[in-house]
Amino acid sequence: xxxSIYVCASTIWASVKTVSLYYNGSDSTPSLSNLxxxxxxxKVYDADSERPIWGVENPGPGWNISNLQLxxxxxxxxxxxxxxxLWTMQKESLYLPSFIMEGYSGVGSGDSMVSxxx
Numbered sequence: 001x002x003x004s005i006y007v008c009a010s011t012i013w014a015s016v017k018t019v020s021l022y023y024n025g026s027d028s029t030p031s032l033s034n035l036x037x038x039x040x041x042x043k044v045y046d047a048d049s050e051r052p053i054w055g056v057e058n059p060g061p062g063w064n065i066s067n068l069q070l071x072x073x074x075x076x077x078x079x080x081x082x083x084x085x086l087w088t089m090q091k092e093s094l095y096l097p098s099f100i101m102e103g104y105s106g107v108g109s110g111d112s113m114v115s116x117x118x
Contacts, residue, residue, distance in 0.1 A: 011095050018044075051090050055074070056086065070097040
């Protein structure tokens with residue numbers, strides 16, 4: 001007997017972009033509605049050493065994915081490359097850490113800094 005299994009997997013990743021903006025400041029009241037993104041291209045690095053240093057919070061032993069959402073972002077390598085509280089890597093992009101989402105019966109991923117609406 002055989003049974004087909006169909007699955008879907010996805011992930012979210014962060015990267016640095018070079019962005020060109022246009023702002024029409026002719027209105028008397030400043031507004032973000034006057035801001036337009038003209039172009040957003042992947043950042044080009046001339047050498048591997050120019051790639052950004054990403055840091056992901058290392059909570060230490062005793063913690064697991066069901067207890068917290070790890071913080072992540074770009075870090076200063078001179079200060080944090082040897083930190084025991086961060087995992088660091090020098091890459092063009094970072095796959096965001098997974099976490100348990102409230103009200104969802106599975107593992108999710110995303111930006112742990114974004115506010116959730118209830």
